[in-house]
Amino acid sequence: MSENILSEGTPVTSTSDVLTPVVRRSRADQIFRGIATTASVTTFILMGLIGTFLLVKGYDALRVAGWSFLTESAWAPDQGGAFGVAAMLPYTVQIALVALVIAVPVALCTALFITEYAPRKLRRILTAMIDLLAAVPSLIYGLWGLFYLQPRLITLSKWMADHLGWVPFFTVDDQYGTSLGLFPSSTFVAGVVVSLMVIPICTVVMREVFSQAPAGEREGAMALGGTRWGVVRDVVLPFGRGGIIGGSMLGLGRAMGETIAVTLIISPSFDAKWSILDQGSNSIAALIALKFSESSTFGISALMAAGLVLFVITLIVNAAASTVVSKSRSGASTEI
Amino acid sequence: MNYAKKILLGLIAAMTTLTVITPSIVHAESPIDGAGSTWSQIAVDQWRADVARQGLIVNYQGVGSTAGRAAYYQGQVDFAVSEIPFQKALRDAAGNIAADETAAAASRPYAYLPIVAGGSSFMYNLKSNGQKITDLQLSPITLGKIFSGEISTWNDPAIVADNPQRVMPATRIKPVIRSDGSGSTAQMTAYLLSQAPTQWNYLCERANLGSGCPSTSLYPDYDSSGFAAQQYSDGVANYVAAPYNEGAITYVEYGYAKERGFPVASVKNKAGKFTQPAAVNVTIALQGARINDDGTQVLSGVYTNSDPRAYPVSSYSYMIVPTTEAAPFNASKGAALSKFIIYFLCAGQQKAEQLGYAPLPKNLVEFGFDAIRQIPGAIAAPPIRECSNPTITGDFLVDKGTGTTLAPGTDTGTGTDTGTGTDTGTGTDTTFAPGTDTGTGTDTGTGTDTGTGTGTEGDASGIPTPGIAMATSVIIEESGSGTSTTVYLLIAMIILLIMFAPPLVATRLRPSVKK
Numbered sequence: 001m002s003e004n005i006l007s008e009g010t011p012v013t014s015t016s017d018v019l020t021p022v023v024r025r026s027r028a029d030q031i032f033r034g035i036a037t038t039a040s041v042t043t044f045i046l047m048g049l050i051g052t053f054l055l056v057k058g059y060d061a062l063r064v065a066g067w068s069f070l071t072e073s074a075w076a077p078d079q080g081g082a083f084g085v086a087a088m089l090p091y092t093v094q095i096a097l098v099a100l101v102i103a104v105p106v107a108l109c110t111a112l113f114i115t116e117y118a119p120r121k122l123r124r125i126l127t128a129m130i131d132l133l134a135a136v137p138s139l140i141y142g143l144w145g146l147f148y149l150q151p152r153l154i155t156l157s158k159w160m161a162d163h164l165g166w167v168p169f170f171t172v173d174d175q176y177g178t179s180l181g182l183f184p185s186s187t188f189v190a191g192v193v194v195s196l197m198v199i200p201i202c203t204v205v206m207r208e209v210f211s212q213a214p215a216g217e218r219e220g221a222m223a224l225g226g227t228r229w230g231v232v233r234d235v236v237l238p239f240g241r242g243g244i245i246g247g248s249m250l251g252l253g254r255a256m257g258e259t260i261a262v263t264l265i266i267s268p269s270f271d272a273k274w275s276i277l278d279q280g281s282n283s284i285a286a287l288i289a290l291k292f293s294e295s296s297t298f299g300i301s302a303l304m305a306a307g308l309v310l311f312v313i314t315l316i317v318n319a320a321a322s323t324v325v326s327k328s329r330s331g332a333s334t335e336i
Numbered sequence: 337m338n339y340a341k342k343i344l345l346g347l348i349a350a351m352t353t354l355t356v357i358t359p360s361i362v363h364a365e366s367p368i369d370g371a372g373s374t375w376s377q378i379a380v381d382q383w384r385a386d387v388a389r390q391g392l393i394v395n396y397q398g399v400g401s402t403a404g405r406a407a408y409y410q411g412q413v414d415f416a417v418s419e420i421p422f423q424k425a426l427r428d429a430a431g432n433i434a435a436d437e438t439a440a441a442a443s444r445p446y447a448y449l450p451i452v453a454g455g456s457s458f459m460y461n462l463k464s465n466g467q468k469i470t471d472l473q474l475s476p477i478t479l480g481k482i483f484s485g486e487i488s489t490w491n492d493p494a495i496v497a498d499n500p501q502r503v504m505p506a507t508r509i510k511p512v513i514r515s516d517g518s519g520s521t522a523q524m525t526a527y528l529l530s531q532a533p534t535q536w537n538y539l540c541e542r543a544n545l546g547s548g549c550p551s552t553s554l555y556p557d558y559d560s561s562g563f564a565a566q567q568y569s570d571g572v573a574n575y576v577a578a579p580y581n582e583g584a585i586t587y588v589e590y591g592y593a594k595e596r597g598f599p600v601a602s603v604k605n606k607a608g609k610f611t612q613p614a615a616v617n618v619t620i621a622l623q624g625a626r627i628n629d630d631g632t633q634v635l636s637g638v639y640t641n642s643d644p645r646a647y648p649v650s651s652y653s654y655m656i657v658p659t660t661e662a663a664p665f666n667a668s669k670g671a672a673l674s675k676f677i678i679y680f681l682c683a684g685q686q687k688a689e690q691l692g693y694a695p696l697p698k699n700l701v702e703f704g705f706d707a708i709r710q711i712p713g714a715i716a717a718p719p720i721r722e723c724s725n726p727t728i729t730g731d732f733l734v735d736k737g738t739g740t741t742l743a744p745g746t747d748t749g750t751g752t753d754t755g756t757g758t759d760t761g762t763g764t765d766t767t768f769a770p771g772t773d774t775g776t777g778t779d780t781g782t783g784t785d786t787g788t789g790t791g792t793e794g795d796a797s798g799i800p801t802p803g804i805a806m807a808t809s810v811i812i813e814e815s816g817s818g819t820s821t822t823v824y825l826l827i828a829m830i831i832l833l834i835m836f837a838p839p840l841v842a843t844r845l846r847p848s849v850k851k
Contacts, residue, residue, distance in 0.1 A: 078552065079545045080545070080549075181582065181583070184575075263515075263567055266515075267565045268515045289516075290516040291516070291517060293374075293400025293403050293517055294401060294517020295402060297406065
């Protein structure tokens with residue numbers, strides 16, 4: 001089939017060889033191929049470099065702290081005290097989970113509406129709006145959350161603490177009663193603000209996947225007398241499972257790494273707790289932002305080690321997510 | 337055509353080179369680079385702009401004191417600005433040296449000199465029977481108890497003892513600290529360490545740092561102490577000013593409290609008087625500053641200055657300058673740096689008060705002049721009497737009506753007439769002690785105890801003294817629940833509409849889909 005192969009006298013034996021398309025590479029082709037390959041390899045190198053950098057920079061602190069870095073909750077490397085991420089890590093996850101609990105349903109509904117229900121004109125506007133929201137810098141969300149949302153959200157926090165206090169997450173240490181002043185700097189408020197940033201990202205991914213649901217199956221379901229909701233339930237959602245998980249995980253990654261908004265809102269606490277409503281929260285990213293400028297070289301090393309922990313966890317989360325996604329039907333076309 | 341183009345290009349090139357070259361002709365001085373404190377940055381930036389007009393280029397990056405000191409010993413900058421000096425060896429939990437700034441800095445010899453002075457003021461949000469309390473008084477030990485979490489309500493006996501003029505409410509105390517590293521924290525903790533050591537140790541031990549931990553830029557808080565931590569001066573000030581944070585108190589620059597129409601506590605000084613952190617009181621207190629042989633500050637004389645006008649929680653930040661020509665420094669930069677220093681120690685200090693700081697007093701200017709001599713290539717400092725620092729020319733302290741002389745003790749004499757005349761000035765400036773009504777010290781002869789004088793008077797009449805700033809008080813609106821509820825409802829309705837209306841309309845509009 002291919003002149004090249006024949007001219008070299010190699011007999012065509014396996015079918016895969018036969019099926020391999022003939023590639024005629026011009027110079028331009030080769031150059032572009034080289035550039036593209038380099039770019040993709042750079043991604044791997046970059047990941048490796050970041051990980052190595054964090055490890056090298058954090059090594060001093062990790063050597064001193066050892067495994068207690070994962071079990072110690074205080075943070076006083078600059079005062080010669082103990083330090084570790086045992087408090088920051090749960091808080092980071094809590095904030096991210098609060099954000100996802102709010103963001104995923106909203107994003108899911110928005111994406112479904114855009115792909116399934118919205119008239120064409122509205123669809124275009126909504127898509128543009130969501131993309132625009134995804135592009136708003138997180139500082140803006142943070143400031144808006146701090147100045148507008150926080151003073152208003154605490155009323156809801158108080159209501160939840162008063163009436164839903166029996167839920168373990170909403171229990172508030174009410175030694176001094178539940179005054180409004182107890183709530184502004186909580187995991188909950190931070191999580192809500194972060195959810196605002198996560199919603200557009202989740203929506204974009206989910207919408208993209210839903211819109212790829214095979215038209216044939218949709219029409220088939222319709223033809224069988226299915227309602228619109230039936231189509232969504234039996235065709236779009238099963239098809240888009242990978243996208244839903246993928247979008248959520250992308251959101252989780254962003255939520256865990258969100259810095260400025262969290263830094264502005266939380267009142268750092270170094271004692272992990274279940275309750276999300278009352279004051280005191282933390283996150284690794286916020287800790288780094290807060291302590292960086294006034295930390296000694298050793299303190300910075302400890303911060304780098306904390307960064308490494310966040311980096312590894314984000315990698316694990318994303319790896320787990322991509323495994324789930326690749327197993328789903330739409331997964332092949334929507335890697336995250 | 338081509339020629340015309342070439343000529344045009346040539347012209348443009350010539351013009352750009354000209355514009356590039358021209359300034360370097362004007363600036364004989366080589367530009368100097370600095371980095372460090374954000375606390376001092378407002379002043380440094382102002383002075384930079386001032387000297388830039390004279391052709392002196394000073395670059396400054398507010399990266400934080402610690403990062404600034406690191407940049408200095410790593411040879412990245414010509415000078416650093418920091419609230420605390422280079423730190424001695426830091427030992428980790430195992431007792432090994434984890435970091436040692438002094439050792440690192442030894443490779444690049446340096447001198448300290450004062451650059452910006454200011455007081456830590458204690459902004460609070462406290463109400464009694466719905467009326468804002470504006471005359472809170474605190475002694476150093478009480479301050480220590482509050483900021484170590486040792487006491488938890490505003491009607492604690494320690495606070496009541498400091499405030500005989502009023503009944504304290506049973507509100508919970510909520511100390512608000514800086515969650516980020518900050519010069520304010522460094523100055524505040526240095527004060528606590530010196531003046532309330534028992535309380536400071538209590539805090540250290542609760543934070544598991546062992547007794548007698550050093551003062552620090554990162555506040556050592558511990559959990560379940562009712563503390564709140566916020567980022568930046570703006571953050572803590574906004575937090576305290578929030579209507580739902582009654583009972584909160586924080587340490588922040590005076591200007592932030594003033595801006596929000598909130599009072600700051602009067603702190604008890606050595607003479608037993610409660611003073612406000614007005615610039616003049618800070619400057620007077622700083623006259624008690626001494627320095628060690630290595631140029632580091634000894635502020636115990638400031639904290640315990642016996643002048644009745646002194647505000648005890650006063651401090652100044654350092655400029656760290658090189659004393660050798662180790663790279664990147666050289667003699668030409670030394671000349672530029674010394675010019676900059678002479679500017680900000682003298683004329684530049686005239687702007688200190690309006691920028692929210694306090695002018696450096698004469699003794700600190702002299703320390704600075706001594707340090708200049710160690711800079712290689714430095715120009716000679718002018719004689720001290722030619723320095724146009726407002727505390728040396730004298731008009732600063734006279735304008736403030738606090739007596740004609742700087743030296744403490746002499747004010748007992750005080751020409752009473754001039755004192756009274758100028759005291760009105762104080763009244764408008766220090767917002768929370770409207771001393772105007774007392775007629776100020778005509779009987780006492782000092783005119784210094786205006787703060788306390790008004791406090792007691794206001795209480796005797798049973799009316800909280802409204803300061804001038806109080807008129808514009810509470811910039812952050814109290815969230816009236818009536819209006820906000822309707823707004824919420826409206827928003828909720830709109831959201832519901834947005835969510836449910838389009839699909840309904842869409843299905844109506846496109847019956848073809850339903851077929």
